[in-house]
Amino acid sequence: MIMRGAAGDRGWLRLVILAAAAGVIAVLAVVVARPHAGSPAPAEASDGGSASGQAAEPVSFGFACDATAGDHCARLLADFGRRAELSAAQRSAAEPVADKATQVFVDSAAAGAESARRALSDAGFDAVARVARTDDLAAAGSVLAAVATGPACVVLLQDTAGIRGYIAGRLPDDGCLAA
Numbered sequence: 001m002i003m004r005g006a007a008g009d010r011g012w013l014r015l016v017i018l019a020a021a022a023g024v025i026a027v028l029a030v031v032v033a034r035p036h037a038g039s040p041a042p043a044e045a046s047d048g049g050s051a052s053g054q055a056a057e058p059v060s061f062g063f064a065c066d067a068t069a070g071d072h073c074a075r076l077l078a079d080f081g082r083r084a085e086l087s088a089a090q091r092s093a094a095e096p097v098a099d100k101a102t103q104v105f106v107d108s109a110a111a112g113a114e115s116a117r118r119a120l121s122d123a124g125f126d127a128v129a130r131v132a133r134t135d136d137l138a139a140a141g142s143v144l145a146a147v148a149t150g151p152a153c154v155v156l157l158q159d160t161a162g163i164r165g166y167i168a169g170r171l172p173d174d175g176c177l178a179a
Contacts (some may be wrong), residue, residue: 038132079137079178084169086152094167096151101125101154102165109143109158116145116156128177132157136178146176 086094101120108119115155117129129145132138142159153176170176 005035053130075135076137079170082171083153084137084151086167086169086170090151091164091167094149094154097125097147097149097152098154098167102156102163105145105156105158105165106163109145109156109163113145116143116158120145120147128175130177132159148176 067099099106100123104119104125105116109116113129113131117127120127120129126148127145129143132140132142132144134140137155138144138157139159142157145156147154147156148170151168151170152166153168155168155176156163171178173179
């Protein structure tokens with residue numbers, strides 16, 4: 001049975017939008033998993049650094065973006081493209097920090113960016129937090145925070161989709177959030 005009228009058209013439109021969003025997320029996950037073009041991935045040294053002249057397996061990770069929030073997916077992908085690559089050892093070393101920082105963020109972000117920053121700092125983290133701007137990796141108006149840990153950053157955000165966190169490399173200025 002073919003539905004006619006506004007209600008039927010909206011149903012098909014929703015289905016098309018959901019399918020497109022799923023395709024965008026799948027493409028973004030594949031693109032992020034690939035190493036940067038022209039630069040072979042450095043091999044891990046025993047200290048988590050890199051040993052020159054040897055290639056390592058690229059480290060892949062997934063992320064979620066809100067395809068209905070304007071250019072959120074493009075901004076998130078651009079942010080990850082600017083960050084330093086992390087080795088598997090560096091990413092693993094950041095995981096316990098990410099777990100603890102995420103719990104502190106979950107407990108404090110609902111009260112706002114300043115509350116999240118204070119709670120993360122009180123828990124001993126080198127953290128920054130603010131309300132996301134239109135050019136940030138998070139949807140504008142959401143709570144955005146980052147915790148520095150060695151060469152890595154734990155990036156946390158709270159928006160209408162919930163709370164998400166990512167372990168990523170540092171930005172070119174050695175920070176975790178764009179100035």
